[in-house]
Amino acid sequence: MATTHAAVGLALAAPLVWIAPELAPVAAVGALVGGVFPDVDLFVGTHRKSLHFPVYYTLAAALVGLVAVVVPSSVVVAIAFFLLSAGVHSISDWFGAGDELRPWHRTSDRAVYVHPAKRWVRPRYVVRYDGAPEDLVLTLLFSIPGFLAFDGGLRLVVLVGVAVAVFYTGFRKRMPEWFNI
Incomplete structure (x- = not known):
């Protein structure tokens, strides 16, 4: 669920409020955008392939993160948190x-x-599907x-994200029918 990814990104940036308060807002924005950015491939390309780079985002985040420690500019910090959040x-x-419209069917x-x-990894189903109750719990916990x-x-x-997550969770299983898909 995009709200979970956004909440996780913001949680990653939150410690900067105490470590480097002048950089916390740009880190937060970078993390929020990075948290939802990979899901743009729902509309462009192959979902969970075209903009999902678990290895490359993580490596880039480590490299840019090192640069941010040495040269802590707003732009570098925002990019580092974007990459970190997109990697996570x-x-x-x-x-x-999985990436199907009705993931509760596990097809x-x-x-x-x-x-x-050069391969897909199989879903683990720790969170049964996007919008599942456990996904909402994660959104709530990571929003704190x-x-x-x-x-x-x-x-x-954060408040809007929580409201969207509650709505989405409540109606997730009905949405494919609403949109005739």
């Missing part, structure tokens, strides 16, 4: 369901594509650090 998103999709053996290995650490617009983003 791409890896965490492996622990969910897909494709969780996420690992480009260096961002809600407590940030204020203003970022706190509002």
